[in-house]
Amino acid sequence: MNVRVSLAGAAYELGEHEAGYHEAYRFEEKIVRYEMLDDAEIWGWGRFFASGRDRTELAVASARRTLSMTGCAGGDVDAVVLCAAEFPSGVDCHARYCRKVLEALDLGNAFVIGVTLGRCNTLLSAVHLADRLVASRTYDCVLVIASDRITDEEQRFQQFALFSDGAASCLVTSRPGDLAIIATASALDLAALDATGPFSGRLGRTTADTITRRSGVRPDEVAAVLPANVFMPIVRMSEGRSGFRPDQLYLRNIADRGHCFSADPLVNLVDRQRANGVRPGEYLLLTSSVPGSRMSILAQVLDPELGGDPS
Numbered sequence: 001m002n003v004r005v006s007l008a009g010a011a012y013e014l015g016e017h018e019a020g021y022h023e024a025y026r027f028e029e030k031i032v033r034y035e036m037l038d039d040a041e042i043w044g045w046g047r048f049f050a051s052g053r054d055r056t057e058l059a060v061a062s063a064r065r066t067l068s069m070t071g072c073a074g075g076d077v078d079a080v081v082l083c084a085a086e087f088p089s090g091v092d093c094h095a096r097y098c099r100k101v102l103e104a105l106d107l108g109n110a111f112v113i114g115v116t117l118g119r120c121n122t123l124l125s126a127v128h129l130a131d132r133l134v135a136s137r138t139y140d141c142v143l144v145i146a147s148d149r150i151t152d153e154e155q156r157f158q159q160f161a162l163f164s165d166g167a168a169s170c171l172v173t174s175r176p177g178d179l180a181i182i183a184t185a186s187a188l189d190l191a192a193l194d195a196t197g198p199f200s201g202r203l204g205r206t207t208a209d210t211i212t213r214r215s216g217v218r219p220d221e222v223a224a225v226l227p228a229n230v231f232m233p234i235v236r237m238s239e240g241r242s243g244f245r246p247d248q249l250y251l252r253n254i255a256d257r258g259h260c261f262s263a264d265p266l267v268n269l270v271d272r273q274r275a276n277g278v279r280p281g282e283y284l285l286l287t288s289s290v291p292g293s294r295m296s297i298l299a300q301v302l303d304p305e306l307g308g309d310p311s
Contacts, residue, residue: 005134006177007127007170007299009072011065012267013058014257015051015149015165024048024157034159044232046255048156051149051165055084056097058167059147060104066169067105070177072141074106077171079139083115083126083146085261101145110143120228121288122146123168123262124295128184130172131297137174145169148261161230161259168263179284179299182217185210192292203294204242207287211298219243222298223282226250226268228289229259238289262288265297 021027021040031038040046051058059082067074082101087094098112115126123146130142149165150156156163171177185207208219225248227235232254239249250268252275260267265286280303287296 003135003137003174005131005181006173006175006302007179007181008173008175008177009066009070010168010170010178010266010269011062011069012168012260012263012270013061013065013166014260014267015049015053015058017050017052018047019050020047021045021157021162024162025153027157030157036159040255042232044229044251044254045162046258048162048258049164049166049260050156053149055147055149055167056100056104058149058165059101059145059169062147062167062169063101063105063143063145066143066171070171072171075109077105077107077110077141077143079113079130079133079141080105080107080110080143080145081113081115081126081130083122083144083262085116085119085122085148087114087116105143107143111139118262118293118295119290120230120259120262120264121290121293121295124265124286124288124297125186127170127172127181127286127297128186128295131181131184134172134174141171141173141175143169143171146261146263146266148263160234161228164258164260166260166263166267168260168266170266176302178302180302182283182298182300183211183215184295184297185214186296187294189292194291202241203292204238204287204289204296207294207296208243211285211296215298217283217298220245221283222248222285223279224248224250224272225285225287226265226272227287228262228264229254229257229268239287244285264288
């Protein structure tokens with residue numbers, strides 16, 4: 001019997017210091033270097049969030065919200081996936097990070113898995129892994145947490161994004177949740193797998209076709225695409241080439257939240273639900289692209305009044 005896997009309790013925690021894009025370190029010098037027009041509307045520049053807290057505190061704040069929202073106690077979590085674009089260096093630092101997060105959340109029985117190397121696709125890669133772990137009955141309730149922050153302000157404003165410090169989390173579980181995970185897909189282009197490479201619409205089309213093949217859901221049937229909050233022209237181009245219409249793209253958080261490393265799709269999910277509400281049965285695509293790699297997860301909103309079924 002197949003296990004229906006749900007995503008529940010999506011939450012996030014941003015840095016406590018909010019600033020306008022023009023306050024990013026050496027902003028004026030960088031737009032000249034990158035040959036960018038000083039036009040916030042074109043790029044989607046808005047604000048960013050910086051934090052004096054470390055990644056542990058950000059991770060715990062978000063995860064506590066997830067556990068509270070789902071009514072899940074620490075003892076109910078049998079695995080936790082900790083992910084980051086870049087973990088603290090050294091195995092001793094890794095051990096301390098794991099211990100602090102697990103102790104703060106009372107996760108004494110949870111098996112720990114670390115996920116990285118995916119750059120801004122890392123969180124969705126972790127959700128995909130958690131989905132497979134639950135579907136295979138290896139674990140019943142997996143807590144996924146991503147946490148990242150800028151440690152060198154020179155890196156805050158980059159050619160493709162304005163970074164915010166933050167964390168995001170969710171439960172991936174066999175129990176009824178907020179969203180059913182319908183299908184996942186990834187695509188890779190080894191020749192373009194480089195930090196300075198171009199974003200590829202072809203990889204987006206490949207994952208969209210895979211999603212359709214696995215689920216029967218076409219790109220035009222998706223109610224909203226929740227992408228990474230990189231600059232507006234990049235998102236419009238890559239998602240358009242992937243087969244999605246402009247009106248399907250959730251873009252407001254490019255300016256409102258900034259690029260929260262790999263956490264963007266969950267951040268965007270939470271904020272879209274707050275602003276627009278949700279319609280049971282609608283399909284949402286959580287997706288992220290980096291040069292040479294694409295990750296997508298198709299989810300369907302569940303109706304809590306029907307016991308966690310679509311209407």
